[in-house]
Amino acid sequence: MIGARALRLEDPVLLRGAGRYAADTYHAGELHMRVVRSPVAHGRVRAVDVADALRLDGVVAAWTYDDVADLPAIGFRLTPREELLPYRQPVLARGVVRYVGEPVAVVFATSAYLAEDAAERVVVEIDQLPAHIDPDADPVAWVDAEQATWAAGLGTPLPEQDSEATRFVTEYGDVEAAFATGAGRIIELDAVIGRHTGVPMECRGLVAHYVEADQELVIDGAAKVPFWNRDAIADVTGLAPSQVVVRETHVGGGFGPRGELYPEDVLVALAAMRLRAPVKWIEDRQEHLLATNHSRGQHHRLRALVEEDGFIRALDATFTLDQGAYVRTHGATVGSLTSSMLPGPYVIPNFRVEAHVRLTHKTPHGTYRSPGRYEGTFARERLVDKIAAELGLGREQVRRRNFIAVEDMPYERPIQAMGTSMVHDSGDYRLLLDKMSEGYDFPGIRAEVAARRAAGEAVGFGFGYFVEKSGIGPVEGARISVDTRGRVSVTCGASSVGQGVDTVLAQVAAETLGIPHDEIRVVRGRTDRFGYGRGAFATRLSVMAGSAVANAAAALRDKAVRVAAHELKVSVEELELADGAVRLVADPGRGLSLAEIARLLEPVCAVEIKEDPGLDADGWFRSDHMTYPYGLHAAVVRLDRGTGQTVVERYLVGYDVGRALNPTLVEGQIAGGVAQGLGGALYEEFLYADDGTPLCTTFMDYLIPTAHEVPPIEILITEDAPSPINPLGVKGAGEGGVTAVAAAIASAVDDALQRPGAITSVPIRPQAVHDLAARATGSRATG
Amino acid sequence: MSQTVPVRLYVNGDRHDIDIEPRRTLADALRDDCGLTGTHLGCEHGVCGACTILVDGKPVRACLMFAVQAEGTSIRTVEGLAPDDQQLHPVQRAFWEKHGLQCGFCTPGFLMLVAGQLEEKPETDEEEMRDVLSSNLCRCTGYQNILKASMAAAEEMSG
Numbered sequence A: 001m002i003g004a005r006a007l008r009l010e011d012p013v014l015l016r017g018a019g020r021y022a023a024d025t026y027h028a029g030e031l032h033m034r035v036v037r038s039p040v041a042h043g044r045v046r047a048v049d050v051a052d053a054l055r056l057d058g059v060v061a062a063w064t065y066d067d068v069a070d071l072p073a074i075g076f077r078l079t080p081r082e083e084l085l086p087y088r089q090p091v092l093a094r095g096v097v098r099y100v101g102e103p104v105a106v107v108f109a110t111s112a113y114l115a116e117d118a119a120e121r122v123v124v125e126i127d128q129l130p131a132h133i134d135p136d137a138d139p140v141a142w143v144d145a146e147q148a149t150w151a152a153g154l155g156t157p158l159p160e161q162d163s164e165a166t167r168f169v170t171e172y173g174d175v176e177a178a179f180a181t182g183a184g185r186i187i188e189l190d191a192v193i194g195r196h197t198g199v200p201m202e203c204r205g206l207v208a209h210y211v212e213a214d215q216e217l218v219i220d221g222a223a224k225v226p227f228w229n230r231d232a233i234a235d236v237t238g239l240a241p242s243q244v245v246v247r248e249t250h251v252g253g254g255f256g257p258r259g260e261l262y263p264e265d266v267l268v269a270l271a272a273m274r275l276r277a278p279v280k281w282i283e284d285r286q287e288h289l290l291a292t293n294h295s296r297g298q299h300h301r302l303r304a305l306v307e308e309d310g311f312i313r314a315l316d317a318t319f320t321l322d323q324g325a326y327v328r329t330h331g332a333t334v335g336s337l338t339s340s341m342l343p344g345p346y347v348i349p350n351f352r353v354e355a356h357v358r359l360t361h362k363t364p365h366g367t368y369r370s371p372g373r374y375e376g377t378f379a380r381e382r383l384v385d386k387i388a389a390e391l392g393l394g395r396e397q398v399r400r401r402n403f404i405a406v407e408d409m410p411y412e413r414p415i416q417a418m419g420t421s422m423v424h425d426s427g428d429y430r431l432l433l434d435k436m437s438e439g440y441d442f443p444g445i446r447a448e449v450a451a452r453r454a455a456g457e458a459v460g461f462g463f464g465y466f467v468e469k470s471g472i473g474p475v476e477g478a479r480i481s482v483d484t485r486g487r488v489s490v491t492c493g494a495s496s497v498g499q500g501v502d503t504v505l506a507q508v509a510a511e512t513l514g515i516p517h518d519e520i521r522v523v524r525g526r527t528d529r530f531g532y533g534r535g536a537f538a539t540r541l542s543v544m545a546g547s548a549v550a551n552a553a554a555a556l557r558d559k560a561v562r563v564a565a566h567e568l569k570v571s572v573e574e575l576e577l578a579d580g581a582v583r584l585v586a587d588p589g590r591g592l593s594l595a596e597i598a599r600l601l602e603p604v605c606a607v608e609i610k611e612d613p614g615l616d617a618d619g620w621f622r623s624d625h626m627t628y629p630y631g632l633h634a635a636v637v638r639l640d641r642g643t644g645q646t647v648v649e650r651y652l653v654g655y656d657v658g659r660a661l662n663p664t665l666v667e668g669q670i671a672g673g674v675a676q677g678l679g680g681a682l683y684e685e686f687l688y689a690d691d692g693t694p695l696c697t698t699f700m701d702y703l704i705p706t707a708h709e710v711p712p713i714e715i716l717i718t719e720d721a722p723s724p725i726n727p728l729g730v731k732g733a734g735e736g737g738v739t740a741v742a743a744a745i746a747s748a749v750d751d752a753l754q755r756p757g758a759i760t761s762v763p764i765r766p767q768a769v770h771d772l773a774a775r776a777t778g779s780r781a782t783g
Numbered sequence B: 001m002s003q004t005v006p007v008r009l010y011v012n013g014d015r016h017d018i019d020i021e022p023r024r025t026l027a028d029a030l031r032d033d034c035g036l037t038g039t040h041l042g043c044e045h046g047v048c049g050a051c052t053i054l055v056d057g058k059p060v061r062a063c064l065m066f067a068v069q070a071e072g073t074s075i076r077t078v079e080g081l082a083p084d085d086q087q088l089h090p091v092q093r094a095f096w097e098k099h100g101l102q103c104g105f106c107t108p109g110f111l112m113l114v115a116g117q118l119e120e121k122p123e124t125d126e127e128e129m130r131d132v133l134s135s136n137l138c139r140c141t142g143y144q145n146i147l148k149a150s151m152a153a154a155e156e157m158s159g
């Protein structure tokens, strides 16, 4: 069952339109919340007047900052560096607005239409201040002492803070000494990633309902991290965590931004308590593009010391991260991951990177699929291409020269990644490059694009290599139970953002229990069904929840065999679990079905045989380290010299996931990731006017790829380096589709232009290609 | 704006008599007033196609139409494609078999788009199908499997 291309359990419901997404929860007497948002990027709030809104029939309440002044700022879930605390976001703007879209007030009304009418009647007077939108400019004063002290919430006064929220160095070896030797060549590079983000097709939404009879606050529409959000909401509402039930419904895509705790989530929960009515909030697309986390937006400067054979002796890097107006739940996660993952698959004996996280008057920033790696891979792989060009070496050759060798695995890089020490657990980086090069005939592709170029076309071939990370711990659990009819369910704290978690977990359980995966029911994402769950982020669920389910299944098998042995009066060694029954190995006709065993474990009988009642078992999996999948992306592009358009003709991905639990779903993750990566490489960017006005607030100006822009994705999944640190050998597949897209496309565009190093920023706009193509000359071989 | 008008909608063969404000979109009326939440809203400005339904057999963006404009028409939504899990419409089955969905949010819109296209023109070729599909957005799949599923359905429906 593990490794089978099993059909998804999730699909029949979704295909019939019977799913329940956030907006699909209805309650009698529900109120609808609408947020009034700042129309300016920076300004002092002089007055917020809700009187006119309250006069509308059906408007129940309207709140401004004064109504929520007792709430703390939104806390950090990950990478909570203390120096970031003064930059946390209040639930409603606190005297000053810092980005267009910042919540200033909320109204509650009996219908969504009415709530919108009411929101338009809220009068917000703001004295506009100059906007600071360039993170590369010198830091400016950002929050005054009073705001800093309040936002940090440490109980000790803080001074005014400037717009550089943090600056931190990650390093090993001795970069200065290496450069000081004067040996080798210095190669420098600038690489810029535009600001873009996940943009799931479902906007955010939440429905909260205090059920008086049960004394419980029930929240539907959560995603990604329901347990963490439950605890945060318990804090804000003063309820015990056990009185707050957070339920994930179907989730229309996650990708990083969806599911974090935002100001709106706090407001919905609080309103359900204060107004004692169900409260529903559904974000619209314009709000989503203004208010939900943006991501990327980094400028890297790399300086490498390189030997004549292409070996990178030292890398000295710095980057600025455009954090937007506040530091949200992710804390310093993206900057920290950019830093630790920057060396990628290469040895680089001396390494130093300095991160600058800087505030600007834009939508706050957080993680987006492959955070820090999409950015860092672009910068690093651009650099490696440039090294090849400057030294006159092949692009593959330079990579081979620098790879960590398979003999050196597991390979410890003496730095931290997401708070764990960084150990590449397994990997054969050369082998994957060989397999891709042979399997897809890279030499043939090169010859073909060179021939087409000679015939006058602007075509190119490029690639990028990367290391991903997945399976962050610390722990995940699962329970498998069999009822007296023999129906099996897996209950766990995992979350799903639409990636097929249920199917994969069912496959893992089915493997041990020997029953078809579609006879297993998976219950998850609900804080009232399982006690613990860290969430669906950082590509951790196949590894963590998958391993927990494998452990639970093994424990359940042991219990079933034990009980059957007692009943059949044989030893456990004489029995095996197969096809949903425990049978005698020597006489498979004799045995007990799981249903029969479950009946033997009904409480009265169970006590007699000294077993805990019920045929169920828990499994836990704990991990202190992450596991590191790796891959290669390659692209063939054609440039239209007239329009500057970049057409992606072929896109190839090789990815080693250790073990593919369901290859179809792994390929699906990769293909979807590539499409998002192409968006960031060619189309998607949040642009701002000088005064901080966002220019991309609809799908007319924020362009996500359609079926026309995404070519067929050719995928080679390999299992050459199973992870030694989990029982399944699996490494997560969720992010590797996106990681190297900008790198590979830029490399191919350079090649098409025959101008190594021409592309230093993404998205690659037609105007830039047009201008570069006009200057490009002649044709050379593809290196 | 709270004046309501009576509207009669025929959806998947059922009659719905509802009282709504004239400004209410067809998508909201289907979801909130008829209880048919399979029609999803991804942008409410006519770009994403998540709200695609069939009105008199033609794919329509339900977010761009007022419910009052739909009076007298015959509406089909995703709920009308199949009576149960066992009898899926060929397009639904193909999406399942070809892994044409992940989160499933865009899926009802794509299903209606493709069902509408194939019921009108079962012999749609791949190039035309790609054109048709490019009118809707999906953020999860990268479209390839949606295209494969649509062509598999085309084969079945024309064969």
Ligand code: FES
Binding pocket: B040, B041, B042, B043, B044, B045, B046, B047, B048, B049, B050, B051, B052, B061, B062, B063, B064
């Ligand atoms: S919701 Fe109608 S087109 Fe997007």
Ligand code: FES
Binding pocket: A201, A252, A253, A498, B100, B101, B102, B103, B104, B105, B106, B107, B137, B138, B139, B140, B141
């Ligand atoms: S399957 Fe998620 S948007 Fe298409």
